[in-house]
Amino acid sequence: MEFSPPEHDDKPPSLINRSIFLEPFGRIVDSFGFPSYNEIDPTLFVMFSFMLLFGFMFGDMGHGLILLIADLIIYSIKDKIDVNSDLIRYVINGSTLYIICGVSSILCGLLFGEFLGYKIDIFNFNLILPYPFNISFPFRPLDNPIAMLKLSILIGAVHVSSGIILNLANKILNKEYIKAVIEPIPWICMYIGIIYNVFCFKLDFAAWLGSPTLYMLVILPMCIMLLGKLYIERQEGLIQFFESMISTVSNTVSYLRIMALSLSHSILTHMILEFGGGGLASSFSWRNFCSNA
Structure with a gap:
C-alpha cells in the first residue's frame, strides 16, 4: 500500500x-449530492423548510396533536419491535420525521385557528404581516383563499431566496468572489424585486413600469448577471442565465401546491364534520359552499 501527498x-x-x-433530512440531501469540504451542509435548512411546507399543508392543531402522540408512542417502542415487513420497518424508522411533522402541524394550525376542523381562538392573538403582504393571522384557508394564495407565494419566495443565499455563502467559502458578485448577489436582488412588485401591483404591468423598483431591483441586477455570465462563460453563460430565470419563476409558481393541498385538507375535514353531524358546530357550511360554487 502506497500513500502519496495530496x-x-x-x-x-x-x-x-x-x-x-436531522438524519431523515440528511438522506434527502445526500440523494442530491454530498456536501463538499468547503460547503455548508443544508440539512438544517431542509428540516425547517420541510416543517414549514408540511405544516401549512396540514395545518390543524388537533390533527397535528394526534400525529405527534402516535409518533411519540412509535418512537418510544421502536427498539422493542422486531418486524419482518419492510414497509412497517420504514414507518418505524421514520418516527423522528413524523414527530417533526406533528409539531409543525400544531404550530401552523395555531396560525389557522383550527382544531379538528373547528374554528377556535385559544390565545386570542392577531398577527399581521405588513405591507406589501397584508396577511392577517389567524385565518382559515377556506374562509380566505386569497390570503392562502399570498402565503403560498411568500413561502416559495422565502424558500427560493434561502437557496440563493446558501449558494452565495458557498461561493464565498470557496473564494469564488467574482462568481458570487455576478450570480447570486444580483440574482437575489432581482428575485426580491420581482416578488415585491408582484405583491404590490399583482399583474398590473403598467404599474410595474411606473415603479422605480422595477429598474433598480429587477432590470439592473438582471443586466449585471447577464453581462457577467457572458463575459466569463460566453454562450454557455447565456444559456444558464435563461435557465435560471425560467426555473426561478416556475419554482415559485409551483409553491401554489401549498394552497391546493391546504384547501384539500380543509375541505375533506369539513366534509367529514358535515356528514358526521358535527358540521353545524363549525363556522363552515358545506351546503352553502356547494350552493355558492
Missing part, C-alpha cells in the same frame, strides 16, 4: 455528523 487540486473528504432528528 495534489493541489485534490478535494478533502467530508465528514458530517447529524443528530437523530
